[in-house]
Amino acid sequence: MFGNLESLALENMHYLKAIHNGNLPRMEHVTRGVSEPALFCNLKQIIVYDCAKIKRLFSESVAKCMVNLQSLYLWSCRSLEEVISMDTQENEITESLSFPKLKEVLLDDLSRFISFRSQPNAVGLRRTLLNQVELPDMENLEISGSGSIEKILSVETPFGSPNRLWRMRVAICDNLVNIAQSNSIKLLQNLGTLVVTECMALNVIFDFEGLNVNKDYEE
Template sequence: MEELKVLDLSGIQFLSLPSSLYCLKNIRTLCLDRNLLEDVAIVGKLKTLEILSFLDSDIDQLPGEIGQLTRLKLLDLSHCLNLRYIAPNVISCLSQLEELYMGNTSIQWEVEGVDNQGQRNASLGELKCLSNLTALHLHIRDAGVMPQDLFFKKLKSYKIFIGDKWKWSSKYDLSTSRTLKLKINNSICLGPGIKTLLKVSEDLSLEEMNGVRNVLYELDMNGFPHLRHLLVKDCLELLYIIKSVAWNLAFPKLESLILRNLINLEKICHGQLNAGSFSKLRIMKIEKCDRLEYLFASSVAKNLTQLQEIEVTDCKNLKEIFGEESKDHGDEIETNDKIDFNQLCSLTLQRLPQFIKIGSDMRVVFPRLENLKLCSINIENTWLDQPLAMSSYSQCLKSLTVEECNGLKFLFSYSMVKSLNQLHKLVIGNS
Protein backbone atom coordinates (compact mmCIF):
# COMPACT_ATOMS: atom_id res chain seq x y z
CA MET A 1 0.00 0.00 0.00
CA GLU A 2 2.66 2.46 -1.06
CA GLU A 3 0.15 5.20 -1.86
CA LEU A 4 -1.42 5.16 1.63
CA LYS A 5 -1.47 8.64 3.16
CA VAL A 6 -3.36 8.15 6.44
CA LEU A 7 -2.88 5.25 8.88
CA ASP A 8 -4.66 5.00 12.22
CA LEU A 9 -3.36 2.26 14.53
CA SER A 10 -4.95 3.64 17.70
CA GLY A 11 -5.74 1.28 20.56
CA ILE A 12 -3.68 -1.64 19.25
CA GLN A 13 -1.53 -3.25 21.93
CA PHE A 14 1.84 -4.14 20.41
CA LEU A 15 5.29 -3.54 21.82
CA SER A 16 7.05 -2.80 18.54
CA LEU A 17 5.77 -1.34 15.30
CA PRO A 18 5.81 -3.55 12.18
CA SER A 19 9.00 -3.21 10.14
CA SER A 20 6.94 -2.91 6.97
CA LEU A 21 5.98 0.66 7.94
CA TYR A 22 9.02 1.95 6.04
CA CYS A 23 7.26 0.92 2.80
CA LEU A 24 4.75 3.76 3.24
CA LYS A 25 6.56 6.22 1.01
CA ASN A 26 3.67 8.72 0.82
CA ILE A 27 2.31 8.58 4.36
CA ARG A 28 1.19 11.98 5.70
CA THR A 29 -0.69 11.11 8.92
CA LEU A 30 0.10 8.39 11.48
CA CYS A 31 -1.98 7.96 14.65
CA LEU A 32 -0.62 5.71 17.39
CA ASP A 33 -2.97 6.85 20.16
CA ARG A 34 -3.64 4.76 23.29
CA ASN A 35 -0.93 2.23 22.49
CA LEU A 36 1.65 0.36 24.54
CA LEU A 37 4.90 1.04 22.67
CA GLU A 38 8.48 0.33 23.63
CA ASP A 39 10.33 1.23 20.43
CA VAL A 40 9.13 3.88 17.97
CA ALA A 41 12.45 4.51 16.19
CA ILE A 42 11.11 3.11 12.90
CA VAL A 43 8.74 6.09 12.63
CA GLY A 44 11.80 8.19 11.80
CA LYS A 45 11.94 6.51 8.38
CA LEU A 46 8.59 7.98 7.34
CA LYS A 47 10.14 11.15 5.94
CA THR A 48 6.87 12.37 4.38
CA LEU A 49 4.97 12.49 7.69
CA GLU A 50 3.19 15.76 8.48
CA ILE A 51 0.99 14.62 11.39
CA LEU A 52 2.16 12.24 14.13
CA SER A 53 0.11 11.47 17.24
CA PHE A 54 0.99 9.41 20.32
CA LEU A 55 -1.95 10.73 22.36
CA ASP A 56 -2.44 8.84 25.65
CA SER A 57 0.14 6.19 24.72
CA ASP A 58 2.51 4.36 27.01
CA ILE A 59 5.91 5.47 25.72
CA ASP A 60 8.82 6.51 27.92
CA GLN A 61 11.07 8.15 25.34
CA LEU A 62 11.14 9.90 21.98
CA PRO A 63 14.31 8.71 20.22
CA GLY A 64 16.67 10.69 18.03
CA GLU A 65 15.27 9.14 14.85
CA ILE A 66 12.12 11.27 15.21
CA GLY A 67 14.29 14.30 14.40
CA GLN A 68 14.44 13.07 10.80
CA LEU A 69 10.78 14.01 10.26
CA THR A 70 11.63 17.43 8.91
CA ARG A 71 8.23 17.85 7.22
CA LEU A 72 6.28 17.30 10.42
CA LYS A 73 3.67 19.99 11.11
CA LEU A 74 1.82 18.45 14.07
CA LEU A 75 3.20 16.34 16.92
CA ASP A 76 0.86 15.22 19.71
CA LEU A 77 2.37 13.72 22.87
CA SER A 78 -0.51 14.70 25.15
CA HIS A 79 -1.19 12.52 28.21
CA CYS A 80 1.83 10.30 27.64
CA LEU A 81 2.24 9.99 31.40
CA ASN A 82 5.43 7.93 31.29
CA LEU A 83 7.23 10.08 28.72
CA ARG A 84 10.34 11.37 30.49
CA TYR A 85 13.02 11.41 27.83
CA ILE A 86 13.29 13.27 24.53
CA ALA A 87 16.63 12.92 22.80
CA PRO A 88 18.56 16.21 22.49
CA ASN A 89 18.14 18.10 19.19
CA VAL A 90 15.01 16.19 18.17
CA ILE A 91 12.63 19.10 18.73
CA SER A 92 14.96 21.66 17.19
CA CYS A 93 15.13 19.59 13.97
CA LEU A 94 11.35 19.73 13.53
CA SER A 95 11.56 23.25 12.13
CA GLN A 96 8.28 22.99 10.18
CA LEU A 97 6.18 22.24 13.27
CA GLU A 98 3.05 24.35 13.54
CA GLU A 99 1.34 22.48 16.38
CA LEU A 100 3.03 20.83 19.37
CA TYR A 101 0.99 19.22 22.16
CA MET A 102 2.93 17.99 25.19
CA GLY A 103 0.48 18.50 28.06
CA ASN A 104 0.45 16.06 30.98
CA THR A 105 3.83 14.44 30.33
CA SER A 106 6.69 13.84 32.78
CA ILE A 107 9.60 15.22 30.77
CA GLN A 108 12.57 16.33 32.88
CA TRP A 109 13.84 19.25 30.81
CA GLU A 110 17.55 20.00 30.85
CA VAL A 111 18.88 23.49 31.50
CA GLU A 112 19.76 25.23 28.26
CA GLY A 113 23.47 25.42 27.55
CA VAL A 114 24.51 21.95 28.73
CA ASP A 115 26.89 20.46 26.14
CA ASN A 116 25.62 17.55 24.09
CA GLN A 117 27.97 15.05 25.70
CA GLY A 118 26.64 15.73 29.16
CA GLN A 119 23.07 16.41 28.13
CA ARG A 120 20.67 13.58 28.90
CA ASN A 121 17.43 15.20 27.77
CA ALA A 122 16.05 17.94 25.57
CA SER A 123 16.03 21.55 26.72
CA LEU A 124 13.22 24.05 26.35
CA GLY A 125 15.64 26.24 24.42
CA GLU A 126 15.05 23.97 21.42
CA LEU A 127 11.56 25.43 21.11
CA LYS A 128 13.17 28.65 19.88
CA CYS A 129 13.92 26.87 16.60
CA LEU A 130 10.21 26.35 15.92
CA SER A 131 9.57 29.65 14.15
CA ASN A 132 6.31 28.42 12.55
CA LEU A 133 4.67 27.32 15.79
CA THR A 134 1.07 28.53 16.14
CA ALA A 135 -0.31 26.09 18.78
CA LEU A 136 1.45 24.81 21.91
CA HIS A 137 0.42 22.75 24.95
CA LEU A 138 3.20 22.51 27.54
CA HIS A 139 3.66 21.86 31.27
CA ILE A 140 6.93 23.15 32.75
CA ARG A 141 7.17 21.92 36.33
CA ASP A 142 10.43 23.73 37.14
CA ALA A 143 10.47 27.39 36.11
CA GLY A 144 14.26 27.42 36.59
CA VAL A 145 14.84 25.48 33.34
CA MET A 146 12.88 27.97 31.24
CA PRO A 147 14.93 30.34 29.05
CA GLN A 148 14.29 34.04 29.63
CA ASP A 149 14.30 34.75 25.89
CA LEU A 150 11.71 32.11 24.92
CA PHE A 151 9.43 33.88 22.43
CA PHE A 152 6.59 32.56 20.30
CA LYS A 153 5.89 35.26 17.73
CA LYS A 154 3.22 33.37 15.75
CA LEU A 155 1.56 31.57 18.66
CA LYS A 156 -2.25 31.87 18.39
CA SER A 157 -3.39 29.05 20.64
CA TYR A 158 -1.68 27.81 23.79
CA LYS A 159 -2.16 26.02 27.06
CA ILE A 160 0.97 26.56 29.13
CA PHE A 161 1.35 25.57 32.80
CA ILE A 162 4.44 26.67 34.74
CA GLY A 163 4.88 25.23 38.23
CA ASP A 164 4.68 21.88 39.96
CA LYS A 165 1.17 22.03 41.48
CA TRP A 166 -1.01 22.47 38.42
CA LYS A 167 -3.10 19.50 37.36
CA TRP A 168 -3.59 19.04 33.65
CA SER A 169 -7.19 18.32 32.79
CA SER A 170 -8.15 16.16 29.84
CA LYS A 171 -11.20 18.36 29.33
CA TYR A 172 -10.70 21.28 26.99
CA ASP A 173 -12.49 24.57 27.39
CA LEU A 174 -13.43 25.33 23.82
CA SER A 175 -14.48 28.87 24.73
CA THR A 176 -10.85 29.93 25.33
CA SER A 177 -7.82 29.20 23.19
CA ARG A 178 -5.08 30.93 25.22
CA THR A 179 -4.57 29.57 28.74
CA LEU A 180 -1.65 30.41 31.03
CA LYS A 181 -1.09 29.14 34.59
CA LEU A 182 1.85 30.44 36.59
CA LYS A 183 3.39 29.36 39.89
CA ILE A 184 6.68 31.18 40.13
CA ASN A 185 8.66 31.65 43.35
CA ASN A 186 10.45 34.72 42.05
CA SER A 187 9.05 37.43 39.79
CA ILE A 188 12.48 37.56 38.10
CA CYS A 189 11.41 34.38 36.27
CA LEU A 190 8.82 36.46 34.42
CA GLY A 191 10.86 36.92 31.28
CA PRO A 192 9.75 38.98 28.29
CA GLY A 193 8.37 35.88 26.58
CA ILE A 194 5.98 35.11 29.43
CA LYS A 195 4.94 38.77 29.68
CA THR A 196 4.09 38.71 25.98
CA LEU A 197 1.79 35.73 26.58
CA LEU A 198 0.21 37.51 29.56
CA LYS A 199 -0.94 40.36 27.36
CA VAL A 200 -3.01 38.11 25.08
CA SER A 201 -4.12 35.39 27.52
CA GLU A 202 -7.82 34.61 27.84
CA ASP A 203 -7.60 32.30 30.87
CA LEU A 204 -5.01 33.16 33.53
CA SER A 205 -4.25 31.46 36.86
CA LEU A 206 -1.66 32.79 39.32
CA GLU A 207 -0.42 30.90 42.38
CA GLU A 208 2.31 31.73 44.92
CA MET A 209 3.59 34.63 42.84
CA ASN A 210 6.25 35.83 45.26
CA GLY A 211 7.37 39.39 44.68
CA VAL A 212 4.11 40.46 43.02
CA ARG A 213 2.00 43.00 44.94
CA ASN A 214 -0.10 44.52 42.18
CA VAL A 215 -1.32 42.18 39.42
CA LEU A 216 -2.36 44.80 36.88
CA TYR A 217 0.64 47.11 37.20
CA GLU A 218 3.38 44.49 37.46
CA LEU A 219 2.11 41.90 34.96
CA ASP A 220 0.29 43.85 32.23
CA MET A 221 -0.01 47.62 32.23
CA ASN A 222 -2.40 47.41 29.27
CA GLY A 223 -5.16 46.20 31.56
CA PHE A 224 -5.42 42.59 30.27
CA PRO A 225 -7.63 43.50 27.28
CA HIS A 226 -8.24 39.87 26.20
CA LEU A 227 -8.58 38.16 29.59
CA ARG A 228 -11.87 36.34 30.27
CA HIS A 229 -11.06 34.24 33.35
CA LEU A 230 -8.75 35.12 36.24
CA LEU A 231 -7.83 32.92 39.23
CA VAL A 232 -5.41 34.21 41.89
CA LYS A 233 -4.60 32.06 44.92
CA ASP A 234 -1.98 31.72 47.67
CA CYS A 235 -0.15 34.93 46.72
CA LEU A 236 0.78 36.04 50.21
CA GLU A 237 2.46 39.33 49.20
CA LEU A 238 -0.36 40.54 46.97
CA LEU A 239 -1.94 43.81 48.13
CA TYR A 240 -4.11 44.76 45.14
CA ILE A 241 -5.41 43.34 41.90
CA ILE A 242 -5.52 46.92 40.61
CA LYS A 243 -3.83 49.93 42.18
CA SER A 244 -4.17 52.94 39.95
CA VAL A 245 -5.87 56.29 39.67
CA ALA A 246 -7.86 57.07 36.51
CA TRP A 247 -6.78 53.86 34.77
CA ASN A 248 -7.88 53.88 31.16
CA LEU A 249 -9.51 50.44 31.01
CA ALA A 250 -9.02 47.32 33.12
CA PHE A 251 -10.32 43.81 32.45
CA PRO A 252 -12.88 44.88 29.82
CA LYS A 253 -13.67 41.24 28.82
CA LEU A 254 -13.29 39.50 32.19
CA GLU A 255 -16.14 37.05 32.85
CA SER A 256 -15.00 35.25 36.01
CA LEU A 257 -12.88 36.43 38.94
CA ILE A 258 -11.77 33.93 41.60
CA LEU A 259 -9.57 35.01 44.53
CA ARG A 260 -8.50 32.47 47.17
CA ASN A 261 -6.28 32.67 50.23
CA LEU A 262 -4.91 36.15 49.63
CA ILE A 263 -4.35 36.96 53.30
CA ASN A 264 -2.79 40.40 52.69
CA LEU A 265 -5.08 41.60 49.91
CA GLU A 266 -6.30 45.05 50.99
CA LYS A 267 -8.50 45.87 48.02
CA ILE A 268 -9.42 44.38 44.68
CA CYS A 269 -9.42 47.85 43.11
CA HIS A 270 -7.69 50.86 44.61
CA GLY A 271 -8.54 54.01 42.70
CA GLN A 272 -10.96 55.08 40.00
CA LEU A 273 -11.60 52.97 36.92
CA ASN A 274 -12.94 53.59 33.45
CA ALA A 275 -16.66 52.87 33.05
CA GLY A 276 -15.91 49.87 30.82
CA SER A 277 -13.79 48.09 33.43
CA PHE A 278 -15.23 44.75 34.62
CA SER A 279 -18.29 45.38 32.46
CA LYS A 280 -18.49 41.71 31.34
CA LEU A 281 -17.98 40.15 34.79
CA ARG A 282 -20.46 37.33 35.41
CA ILE A 283 -18.97 35.20 38.21
CA MET A 284 -17.17 36.39 41.33
CA LYS A 285 -15.87 34.02 44.02
CA ILE A 286 -13.84 35.31 46.97
CA GLU A 287 -12.44 33.03 49.69
CA LYS A 288 -10.10 33.59 52.64
CA CYS A 289 -9.20 37.19 51.89
CA ASP A 290 -9.15 38.37 55.50
CA ARG A 291 -8.10 42.02 55.04
CA LEU A 292 -10.83 42.87 52.55
CA GLU A 293 -13.56 45.11 53.98
CA TYR A 294 -15.56 45.22 50.74
CA LEU A 295 -15.25 43.75 47.26
CA PHE A 296 -15.82 46.72 44.99
CA ALA A 297 -16.41 50.42 45.49
CA SER A 298 -19.91 51.69 44.78
CA SER A 299 -18.63 53.55 41.74
CA VAL A 300 -17.31 50.30 40.25
CA ALA A 301 -20.55 48.48 41.13
CA LYS A 302 -22.32 50.51 38.45
CA ASN A 303 -20.22 48.65 35.84
CA LEU A 304 -21.15 45.18 37.10
CA THR A 305 -24.54 44.89 35.42
CA GLN A 306 -23.71 41.43 33.97
CA LEU A 307 -23.05 39.76 37.34
CA GLN A 308 -24.81 36.40 37.63
CA GLU A 309 -23.14 34.81 40.66
CA ILE A 310 -21.47 36.13 43.83
CA GLU A 311 -19.89 33.80 46.37
CA VAL A 312 -17.95 35.07 49.39
CA THR A 313 -16.55 32.68 52.01
CA ASP A 314 -14.32 32.94 55.10
CA CYS A 315 -13.38 36.62 54.89
CA LYS A 316 -12.96 37.69 58.51
CA ASN A 317 -13.18 41.48 58.06
CA LEU A 318 -15.61 41.82 55.16
CA LYS A 319 -18.35 44.29 56.06
CA GLU A 320 -19.97 45.00 52.69
CA ILE A 321 -20.13 43.70 49.17
CA PHE A 322 -20.04 47.20 47.70
CA GLY A 323 -18.23 49.77 49.84
CA GLU A 324 -17.19 53.37 49.44
CA GLU A 325 -13.84 54.97 48.61
CA SER A 326 -15.11 58.53 48.57
CA LYS A 327 -12.97 59.61 51.51
CA ASP A 328 -9.77 58.83 49.66
CA HIS A 329 -10.56 59.22 45.99
CA GLY A 330 -13.64 61.36 45.58
CA ASP A 331 -15.84 58.72 43.96
CA GLU A 332 -19.04 60.34 42.82
CA ILE A 333 -22.14 58.54 44.05
CA GLU A 334 -25.15 60.06 45.70
CA THR A 335 -26.58 58.72 48.93
CA ASN A 336 -29.49 56.32 48.45
CA ASP A 337 -28.61 55.63 44.81
CA LYS A 338 -30.19 52.49 43.44
CA ILE A 339 -28.33 49.84 41.45
CA ASP A 340 -30.24 47.02 39.74
CA PHE A 341 -28.37 43.76 39.25
CA ASN A 342 -30.83 42.35 36.75
CA GLN A 343 -28.72 39.30 35.85
CA LEU A 344 -27.75 38.14 39.35
CA CYS A 345 -29.33 34.77 40.09
CA SER A 346 -27.09 33.33 42.85
CA LEU A 347 -25.74 34.91 46.05
CA THR A 348 -23.77 32.96 48.68
CA LEU A 349 -22.34 34.53 51.83
CA GLN A 350 -20.64 32.18 54.29
CA ARG A 351 -18.71 32.68 57.53
CA LEU A 352 -18.40 36.46 57.42
CA PRO A 353 -18.35 37.51 61.11
CA GLN A 354 -18.13 41.27 60.41
CA PHE A 355 -20.64 41.45 57.58
CA ILE A 356 -23.17 44.28 57.85
CA LYS A 357 -24.82 45.03 54.52
CA ILE A 358 -24.69 44.65 50.76
CA GLY A 359 -24.08 48.26 49.74
CA SER A 360 -22.83 51.44 51.38
CA ASP A 361 -25.24 54.41 51.09
CA MET A 362 -26.99 52.77 48.17
CA ARG A 363 -29.91 50.49 47.54
CA VAL A 364 -28.97 47.25 45.79
CA VAL A 365 -31.74 45.35 44.02
CA PHE A 366 -31.66 41.75 42.81
CA PRO A 367 -34.90 41.37 40.83
CA ARG A 368 -33.99 37.94 39.40
CA LEU A 369 -32.26 36.29 42.36
CA GLU A 370 -33.08 32.56 42.41
CA ASN A 371 -30.63 31.11 44.95
CA LEU A 372 -29.69 32.74 48.24
CA LYS A 373 -27.44 31.04 50.80
CA LEU A 374 -26.40 32.62 54.11
CA CYS A 375 -24.22 30.73 56.60
CA SER A 376 -22.62 31.94 59.85
CA ILE A 377 -23.55 35.60 59.49
CA ASN A 378 -24.82 37.96 62.14
CA ILE A 379 -28.01 39.05 60.42
CA GLU A 380 -29.04 41.56 63.07
CA ASN A 381 -29.00 45.05 61.51
CA THR A 382 -28.31 43.65 58.05
CA TRP A 383 -30.43 43.99 54.95
CA LEU A 384 -32.21 40.66 55.37
CA ASP A 385 -34.45 41.80 58.23
CA GLN A 386 -35.69 44.72 56.14
CA PRO A 387 -38.76 43.57 54.15
CA LEU A 388 -38.32 46.31 51.56
CA ALA A 389 -35.01 44.82 50.40
CA MET A 390 -36.26 41.22 50.46
CA SER A 391 -39.28 42.13 48.37
CA SER A 392 -37.01 43.14 45.50
CA TYR A 393 -36.21 39.50 44.70
CA SER A 394 -38.88 37.44 46.44
CA GLN A 395 -40.88 36.74 43.28
CA CYS A 396 -38.04 34.79 41.59
CA LEU A 397 -36.53 33.11 44.65
CA LYS A 398 -36.34 29.33 44.24
CA SER A 399 -33.89 28.28 46.95
CA LEU A 400 -33.18 29.90 50.33
CA THR A 401 -30.72 28.54 52.89
CA VAL A 402 -30.11 30.26 56.23
CA GLU A 403 -27.82 28.45 58.69
CA GLU A 404 -26.18 29.56 61.94
CA CYS A 405 -27.21 33.18 61.45
CA ASN A 406 -27.46 34.95 64.81
CA GLY A 407 -29.93 37.75 65.28
CA LEU A 408 -32.44 36.56 62.71
CA LYS A 409 -35.91 37.84 63.65
CA PHE A 410 -37.95 36.97 60.58
CA LEU A 411 -37.44 36.06 56.94
CA PHE A 412 -40.55 37.43 55.26
CA SER A 413 -43.39 39.73 56.06
CA TYR A 414 -46.87 38.30 55.61
CA SER A 415 -47.42 40.29 52.40
CA MET A 416 -44.19 38.91 50.91
CA VAL A 417 -45.11 35.27 51.57
CA LYS A 418 -47.85 35.48 48.98
CA SER A 419 -45.29 36.35 46.27
CA LEU A 420 -43.01 33.38 46.94
CA ASN A 421 -44.69 31.18 44.37
CA GLN A 422 -41.33 30.02 42.90
CA LEU A 423 -39.74 28.92 46.20
CA HIS A 424 -39.21 25.15 46.27
CA LYS A 425 -36.32 24.80 48.75
CA LEU A 426 -36.17 26.39 52.21
CA VAL A 427 -33.48 25.39 54.73
CA ILE A 428 -33.29 26.98 58.19
CA GLY A 429 -30.66 25.63 60.56
CA ASN A 430 -29.41 26.85 63.97
CA SER A 431 -30.60 30.40 63.42
Protein backbone atom coordinates (compact mmCIF):
# COMPACT_ATOMS: atom_id res chain seq x y z
CA MET A 1 0.00 0.00 0.00
CA PHE A 2 1.30 3.46 -1.01
CA GLY A 3 4.41 1.80 -2.41
CA ASN A 4 4.75 4.49 -5.10
CA LEU A 5 4.25 7.47 -2.81
CA GLU A 6 7.46 9.54 -2.65
CA SER A 7 6.28 12.89 -1.29
CA LEU A 8 3.64 13.68 1.33
CA ALA A 9 2.64 17.32 1.89
CA LEU A 10 -0.12 18.42 4.29
CA GLU A 11 -0.79 22.15 4.55
CA ASN A 12 -3.43 24.25 6.34
CA MET A 13 -5.36 21.22 7.59
CA HIS A 14 -6.85 22.80 10.69
CA TYR A 15 -8.99 19.84 11.77
CA LEU A 16 -6.59 17.03 10.86
CA LYS A 17 -5.80 14.90 13.92
CA ALA A 18 -3.88 11.98 12.40
CA ILE A 19 -2.33 10.78 9.17
CA HIS A 20 -3.53 7.26 9.79
CA ASN A 21 -5.91 5.67 12.26
CA GLY A 22 -6.26 2.08 13.45
CA ASN A 23 -4.35 -0.92 12.17
CA LEU A 24 -3.43 -0.40 8.55
CA PRO A 25 -3.08 -3.39 6.21
CA ARG A 26 0.56 -4.30 5.69
CA MET A 27 1.65 -5.45 2.26
CA GLU A 28 4.86 -7.43 2.34
CA HIS A 29 7.71 -8.35 0.04
CA VAL A 30 10.48 -10.85 0.55
CA THR A 31 14.14 -9.81 0.52
CA ARG A 32 16.83 -12.43 1.15
CA GLY A 33 14.21 -14.75 2.56
CA VAL A 34 12.95 -12.19 5.09
CA SER A 35 9.42 -10.81 4.94
CA GLU A 36 9.40 -7.02 5.26
CA PRO A 37 6.59 -4.42 5.36
CA ALA A 38 6.13 -2.29 2.24
CA LEU A 39 3.90 0.46 3.62
CA PHE A 40 5.30 3.92 2.71
CA CYS A 41 8.57 2.20 1.76
CA ASN A 42 9.41 4.72 -1.01
CA LEU A 43 8.42 7.88 0.86
CA LYS A 44 11.30 10.38 0.53
CA GLN A 45 9.87 13.69 1.69
CA ILE A 46 7.36 14.72 4.36
CA ILE A 47 6.07 18.30 4.69
CA VAL A 48 3.49 19.19 7.33
CA TYR A 49 2.52 22.85 7.69
CA ASP A 50 -0.11 24.56 9.84
CA CYS A 51 -1.94 21.45 11.02
CA ALA A 52 -3.04 22.71 14.41
CA LYS A 53 -4.54 19.56 15.95
CA ILE A 54 -2.20 16.77 14.92
CA LYS A 55 -0.21 15.38 17.88
CA ARG A 56 1.93 12.71 16.22
CA LEU A 57 2.66 11.68 12.66
CA PHE A 58 3.18 7.92 12.51
CA SER A 59 3.07 4.87 14.72
CA GLU A 60 6.29 2.96 15.29
CA SER A 61 5.18 -0.02 13.17
CA VAL A 62 4.51 2.23 10.16
CA ALA A 63 7.71 4.27 10.61
CA LYS A 64 9.88 1.14 10.51
CA CYS A 65 9.22 0.91 6.78
CA MET A 66 10.31 4.48 5.97
CA VAL A 67 13.87 3.49 5.13
CA ASN A 68 14.02 5.84 2.12
CA LEU A 69 12.92 9.02 3.88
CA GLN A 70 15.35 11.86 3.05
CA SER A 71 13.77 15.08 4.33
CA LEU A 72 11.32 16.01 7.07
CA TYR A 73 9.87 19.54 7.33
CA LEU A 74 7.40 20.38 10.11
CA TRP A 75 6.09 23.96 10.57
CA SER A 76 3.44 25.61 12.74
CA CYS A 77 1.88 22.45 14.16
CA ARG A 78 1.33 23.67 17.69
CA SER A 79 -0.15 20.45 19.09
CA LEU A 80 2.53 18.19 17.63
CA GLU A 81 4.46 16.35 20.35
CA GLU A 82 6.43 13.71 18.44
CA VAL A 83 7.10 12.29 15.00
CA ILE A 84 6.85 8.62 16.00
CA SER A 85 4.54 7.26 18.69
CA MET A 86 4.81 3.93 20.45
CA ASP A 87 2.49 1.18 19.29
CA THR A 88 -0.18 0.74 21.94
CA GLN A 89 0.38 -3.01 22.21
CA GLU A 90 4.07 -2.53 23.11
CA ASN A 91 5.17 -1.87 26.67
CA GLU A 92 8.69 -0.63 26.15
CA ILE A 93 11.30 0.28 23.56
CA THR A 94 13.66 -2.61 22.87
CA GLU A 95 15.72 -1.25 19.98
CA SER A 96 16.54 1.94 18.14
CA LEU A 97 14.46 3.06 15.19
CA SER A 98 16.53 3.81 12.07
CA PHE A 99 16.07 6.30 9.22
CA PRO A 100 19.20 5.47 7.21
CA LYS A 101 18.74 8.06 4.42
CA LEU A 102 17.27 11.02 6.31
CA LYS A 103 19.53 13.98 5.54
CA GLU A 104 17.57 17.06 6.62
CA VAL A 105 15.19 17.76 9.50
CA LEU A 106 13.50 21.14 9.95
CA LEU A 107 11.28 21.77 12.99
CA ASP A 108 9.77 25.24 13.28
CA ASP A 109 7.07 26.73 15.52
CA LEU A 110 6.21 23.49 17.34
CA SER A 111 5.54 24.76 20.84
CA ARG A 112 4.59 21.35 22.34
CA PHE A 113 7.14 19.23 20.51
CA ILE A 114 9.03 16.95 22.91
CA SER A 115 11.02 14.35 20.99
CA PHE A 116 11.42 12.56 17.70
CA ARG A 117 10.17 9.32 19.24
CA SER A 118 8.02 8.83 22.32
CA GLN A 119 9.23 6.84 25.31
CA PRO A 120 6.38 6.47 27.80
CA ASN A 121 8.33 4.20 30.15
CA ALA A 122 11.43 6.38 30.30
CA VAL A 123 10.20 9.58 31.87
CA GLY A 124 13.63 11.12 32.31
CA LEU A 125 14.43 10.77 28.61
CA ARG A 126 11.24 12.06 27.07
CA ARG A 127 12.42 15.60 26.39
CA THR A 128 15.55 14.62 24.48
CA LEU A 129 15.00 15.30 20.78
CA LEU A 130 17.12 12.53 19.24
CA ASN A 131 16.62 9.63 21.61
CA GLN A 132 16.54 5.98 20.53
CA VAL A 133 16.46 7.00 16.87
CA GLU A 134 19.31 6.40 14.42
CA LEU A 135 20.01 9.08 11.79
CA PRO A 136 23.40 8.03 10.37
CA ASP A 137 23.11 10.18 7.21
CA MET A 138 21.67 13.39 8.66
CA GLU A 139 23.59 16.51 7.62
CA ASN A 140 21.31 19.42 8.52
CA LEU A 141 19.19 19.94 11.64
CA GLU A 142 17.20 23.12 12.27
CA ILE A 143 15.00 23.65 15.32
CA SER A 144 13.11 26.84 16.10
CA GLY A 145 10.25 27.63 18.44
CA SER A 146 10.12 24.19 20.04
CA GLY A 147 9.46 25.12 23.63
CA SER A 148 9.34 21.68 25.26
CA ILE A 149 12.68 20.23 24.17
CA GLU A 150 15.31 20.14 26.94
CA LYS A 151 18.20 18.38 25.16
CA ILE A 152 19.18 17.66 21.56
CA LEU A 153 21.51 14.70 22.23
CA SER A 154 21.87 12.64 25.39
CA VAL A 155 23.84 9.63 26.58
CA GLU A 156 21.05 7.41 25.23
CA THR A 157 21.39 8.71 21.66
CA PRO A 158 22.50 5.70 19.55
CA PHE A 159 26.23 5.49 18.79
CA GLY A 160 27.11 6.59 15.25
CA SER A 161 24.04 8.77 14.86
CA PRO A 162 24.06 11.59 13.85
CA ASN A 163 27.83 11.57 13.35
CA ARG A 164 27.56 13.05 9.82
CA LEU A 165 25.75 16.13 11.06
CA TRP A 166 27.40 19.16 9.46
CA ARG A 167 25.01 22.03 10.23
CA MET A 168 22.83 22.67 13.29
CA ARG A 169 20.70 25.72 13.98
CA VAL A 170 18.73 26.10 17.22
CA ALA A 171 16.58 29.14 18.03
CA ILE A 172 13.86 30.17 20.47
CA CYS A 173 13.77 26.89 22.40
CA ASP A 174 12.81 28.22 25.81
CA ASN A 175 13.38 25.04 27.85
CA LEU A 176 16.57 23.84 26.18
CA VAL A 177 19.31 23.35 28.80
CA ASN A 178 22.09 21.84 26.66
CA ILE A 179 22.86 20.78 23.10
CA ALA A 180 24.80 17.60 23.77
CA GLN A 181 25.28 15.63 26.96
CA SER A 182 28.29 13.55 28.02
CA ASN A 183 29.50 10.96 25.50
CA SER A 184 26.97 12.06 22.87
CA ILE A 185 29.26 15.02 22.18
CA LYS A 186 31.43 12.64 20.17
CA LEU A 187 28.62 12.38 17.63
CA LEU A 188 29.25 16.01 16.63
CA GLN A 189 32.79 15.41 15.38
CA ASN A 190 31.88 16.52 11.82
CA LEU A 191 29.86 19.58 12.84
CA GLY A 192 30.90 22.54 10.69
CA THR A 193 28.30 25.15 11.63
CA LEU A 194 26.44 25.67 14.91
CA VAL A 195 24.08 28.61 15.39
CA VAL A 196 22.23 29.05 18.70
CA THR A 197 20.00 32.07 19.34
CA GLU A 198 17.37 33.10 21.91
CA CYS A 199 17.42 29.93 24.00
CA MET A 200 16.88 31.60 27.35
CA ALA A 201 17.21 28.53 29.61
CA LEU A 202 20.41 27.28 27.98
CA ASN A 203 23.11 27.09 30.65
CA VAL A 204 25.58 24.65 29.04
CA ILE A 205 26.02 24.10 25.31
CA PHE A 206 28.21 20.99 25.66
CA ASP A 207 27.95 19.07 28.93
CA PHE A 208 31.25 17.23 29.49
CA GLU A 209 30.17 15.88 32.91
CA GLY A 210 30.85 12.14 32.97
CA LEU A 211 32.78 12.19 29.66
CA ASN A 212 35.73 9.81 29.48
CA VAL A 213 38.62 12.00 28.33
CA ASN A 214 42.08 10.70 27.50
CA LYS A 215 44.58 12.19 29.97
CA ASP A 216 46.82 13.23 27.09
CA TYR A 217 44.23 15.90 26.20
CA GLU A 218 43.68 17.16 29.71
CA GLU A 219 45.20 20.46 30.71
